[in-house]
Amino acid sequence: xxxxxxxxxxxxxxxxxxxxxxxxxxxxxxxxADLGKANxxxxxxxxxxxxxxxxRSSILVEANLSRADLVGADLRGxxxxxxxxxxxxxxxxxxxKGALLDGIRYGPSASRRIGVLELATVRDLDEASWKGLxxxxxxxxxxxxxxxxxxxxxxxxxxxTALERIAALRKLFDSESSTPxxxxxxxxxxxxxxxxxxKKNPKAIRDIGTRQFEELIAEILASxxxxxxxxxxxxxGGYDIFAIQKDVSGxxxxxxxxxxxxxxxxxxxxxxxxxxxxxxxxxxxGNAMLATTSDFTKGVHDFKAxxxxxxxxxYEAVLEWVNTYKPKPGGRIEVRDHxxxxxxxxx
Numbered sequence: 001x002x003x004x005x006x007x008x009x010x011x012x013x014x015x016x017x018x019x020x021x022x023x024x025x026x027x028x029x030x031x032x033a034d035l036g037k038a039n040x041x042x043x044x045x046x047x048x049x050x051x052x053x054x055x056r057s058s059i060l061v062e063a064n065l066s067r068a069d070l071v072g073a074d075l076r077g078x079x080x081x082x083x084x085x086x087x088x089x090x091x092x093x094x095x096x097k098g099a100l101l102d103g104i105r106y107g108p109s110a111s112r113r114i115g116v117l118e119l120a121t122v123r124d125l126d127e128a129s130w131k132g133l134x135x136x137x138x139x140x141x142x143x144x145x146x147x148x149x150x151x152x153x154x155x156x157x158x159x160x161t162a163l164e165r166i167a168a169l170r171k172l173f174d175s176e177s178s179t180p181x182x183x184x185x186x187x188x189x190x191x192x193x194x195x196x197x198x199k200k201n202p203k204a205i206r207d208i209g210t211r212q213f214e215e216l217i218a219e220i221l222a223s224x225x226x227x228x229x230x231x232x233x234x235x236x237g238g239y240d241i242f243a244i245q246k247d248v249s250g251x252x253x254x255x256x257x258x259x260x261x262x263x264x265x266x267x268x269x270x271x272x273x274x275x276x277x278x279x280x281x282x283x284x285x286g287n288a289m290l291a292t293t294s295d296f297t298k299g300v301h302d303f304k305a306x307x308x309x310x311x312x313x314x315y316e317a318v319l320e321w322v323n324t325y326k327p328k329p330g331g332r333i334e335v336r337d338h339x340x341x342x343x344x345x346x347x
Contacts, residue, residue: 062109065094072098082109086121086158096122101130116140120162131197195219198322205318206264206293213261214240217291220321221245221257238279239288255287256280262294264315270299277303277310287311291318 002022062082239256280288291313
């Protein structure tokens with residue numbers, strides 16, 4: 001079916017499981033319409049009014065949603081593979097504030113390989129309800145900086161806009177090059193939604209990925225005003241995070257931090273701590289810290305006893321950080337000179 005329904009008034013219409021593949025629905029009024037499980041693949045919904053519409057489990061593969069009003073729409077479980085929210089220059093006026101996005105599918109399609117980034121061009125994505133938003137932002141960022149990827153070339157405008165909208169990473173984008181420098185692979189984003197989830201379900205901290213745990217610790221330290229740099233995923237040099245702490249008098253102290261996401265009963269042994277302390281000594285760094293989702297052996301505590309420049313953070317100590325976490329007043333983390341910075345900490 002590819003009927004021309006441009007401008008049609010279907011407000012509050014019952015269109016469950018409707019086959020609207022390839023239909024022209026530009027500027028159509030579909031407010032509060034029930035489009036659950038409807039097939040809207042390849043449909044042109046440019047400028048369509050979909051506020052409050054029920055689009056649960058609908059198929060929107062390669063649909064055009066540029067300028068669409070999706071405020072308060074229910075898109076849970078919808079397939080947004082290859083969806084188009086923007087023009088090649090990155091412009092997007094689609095609205096998605098208050099929309100429900102849990103369980104959506106997104107990504108590139110056979111003919112539209114920019115699919116991962118399209119959502120990031122929508123201005124009010126952070127005002128939608130989506131538990132997986134922090135995961136999506138990491139996926140989108142990695143796609144944008146993929147060397148040789150189609151996204152960086154054919155859709156350079158979309159890439160630029162997407163990175164600008166991912167506020168905490170916007171400083172990494174090199175507008176003069178189709179491929180940003182490799183350092184962008186060092187940094188990803190932990191959203192406050194994850195912090196709230198961990199406060200409600202503390203044991204979930206052991207279920208997040210190893211890299212996510214490193215990012216979590218980096219986010220917490222940055223919220224305290226530390227300058228934070230994550231090491232590359234492929235090589236960490238014996239530590240995961242380099243950080244600079246500045247006290248109220250302006251005195252700076254540098255740190256290397258190792259993060260170990262271990263199961264509850266797997267304690268961190270003294271060999272790991274000795275190795276970290278050795279790296280600290282070799283690098284002539286002032287302090288070392290080891291954070292873990294489990295605990296430390298007696299040997300570790302014995303080793304630590306005479307080391308004032310070694311800090312240990314076990315499961316309980318990390319959760320205390322999570323429970324008292326508050327984003328730094330004055331704004332989100334930003335990227336400057338390849339490091340994560342907190343606004344307001346400028347020299």
